[in-house]
Amino acid sequence: MPPIDRLILEFDTALRSVVGGANAHRPTPGSEAGANTGLEVAERKHSAGLMRVNHVGEVCAQALYQSQKLVARNPDIQAMLDHSRQEEMDHLAWCETRLLELGSHTSYLNPLWYAGSFVIGLVAGLAGDKWSLGFVSETEKQVENHLESHLEKLPKEDQRSRAIVDQMRIDEIAHGQAAKNAGGANLPEPIQKIMQAMSKVMTTTAYKI
Template sequence: MSNLFNVDRLIAEFDVGLRTLLAKAHSQRPYPDAQTPEVSLSEEEKKHISALMRINHTGEVCAQALYSGQSLTARDAATSSTMQQAAREETEHLAWCENRIHALGGRTSVLNPLFYAGSFAIGAIAGALGDKWSLGFLEETENQVGEHLASHLKQLPEHDEKTRKIIEQMQSDEAKHAHNAKMHGAASLPAPIKYCMKQMSKVMTTSTYHL
């Protein structure tokens, strides 16, 4: 029965992956920028903002994969539920980023399948190490994503309130995910692991800005 359950879960997570990479994401909550009027942006500004949002979109793809992998191997039902809730909100972030990218005339990254596969594997390994470490990965991931979002806010043109609204709401959600992970018993990751995560993140942000 346990093996059947695992196979069912694996199939379910595979379906999540296909939908993340191939289907249009949807948001249950209102889009953060829905009530904010568009402003005139130069072509150079549009290109830069679109590239920043492409990075954010790929970051959400990675987070979705990470949490799906962790949920698959999590030992405790409450931990698995925490991962699934975070993944659902990351799906909304995907929708917000994708919508903004297209509005700016940009595109999502061609590297998304590669980063999804790698993040899913990391998530599954983290989950297998035990729930406190899995939650530790979640907390550190969200903290690092929050840092990236903060840096992107500083790079936005002051008059681009639409993109700012999206990133600020994402930032708030990521902080909540990190807090929830900590409250559920997340272990603090060793410094070398945090360093490796930062280096992997740099590879993602540098490559997806252009690709």
């Protein structure tokens, strides 16, 4: 693909991540369940907050995968990162659709989340492929834990959101394992702790804004 076409494609991906309009290549999980069947107003609001957090996580994932792919040394690793990014785009679209069904909105801070994650991804990528892949593996591990907690927090009646989150969890496990198998290094514990702290700030803020 000519460089100008790649630039346009990457810009389109960034724009869809930040302002909306992501396209999924797979059907939305849980589409057979009623959109808001049995949900009280407070439950719908709570589900929306959790799904907004998940949507922000996917905005960050797009930025991370894009930036890391740009500086990856190995073409096979670039292809792996791009494959994971495409599945994360499905997640982005699913969460966006679910938020609309719940009568809510995506985070107003999406441009900030995207920009910050893009810079972090570049730093991880420039450190070398093994550290970049290690960052992916650790990120996906933390996301897996976060999604498991959401399966406990989502209202039992919200079968559609629960189906989306569960499929996302399955995909994140596969992405993390792929990065590990490709040579990802274990990150030092202090870096893992910093990542957890940053994630806490993001999830707390995105739930409300």
